[in-house]
Amino acid sequence: MTAAGSPLSVSRRRDAAWCATPLAGIGATLAVTGAYVLAEELARHDSIAAAFEAYEQQIRPMVEDGQGVPKLAPRLMHPKTRLGIRLLHGTLGLASLEPVRNLTAKLVVGPGKEVDLSRYDAAASAPAQGR
């Protein structure tokens, strides 16, 4: 509780809140998007609790999508034998060749669940909610 007797609002963000594995390659994107969305929601609401709720609603699908790395992936990316390391390097080398690269990107990066940030474009001129 604060000195005034109202509940203290605490928000955990970015890696401290959801930490997608580095293998997901989206932690920095989530960190920046999360900060932006939280700032926008705080600006739109007078109540911090309502802003936190709106923020979670917006960011959660993208976070859960980012966390959805197959459990086998960390093992495959950290081989413990020489053969495993050679296989990994060979596969990554092949996957990054010019003719294959676009196909690889499509296979690895599925359709994302990014937050629709355009909803905040109109917010600057619209009256704030929850006031």
Ligand SMILES: Cc1cc2nc3c(=O)[nH]c(=O)nc-3n(C[C@H](O)[C@H](O)[C@H](O)COP(=O)(O)OP(=O)(O)OC[C@H]3O[C@@H](n4cnc5c(N)ncnc54)[C@H](O)[C@@H]3O)c2cc1C
């Ligand atoms: C090997 C690796 C590869 C990655 N590759 C990618 C990638 O390709 N693409 C991508 O999008 N993301 C990638 N990420 C993830 C990305 O780096 C993180 O998700 C992102 O940096 C999280 O931002 P953050 O602000 O939450 O945490 P951080 O960037 O870790 O910032 C936290 C800060 O808080 C400070 N701190 C900690 N404790 C305290 C304390 N008690 N007091 C004061 N300060 C403190 C730390 O020193 C640090 O500066 C990778 C991560 C790793 C480890």
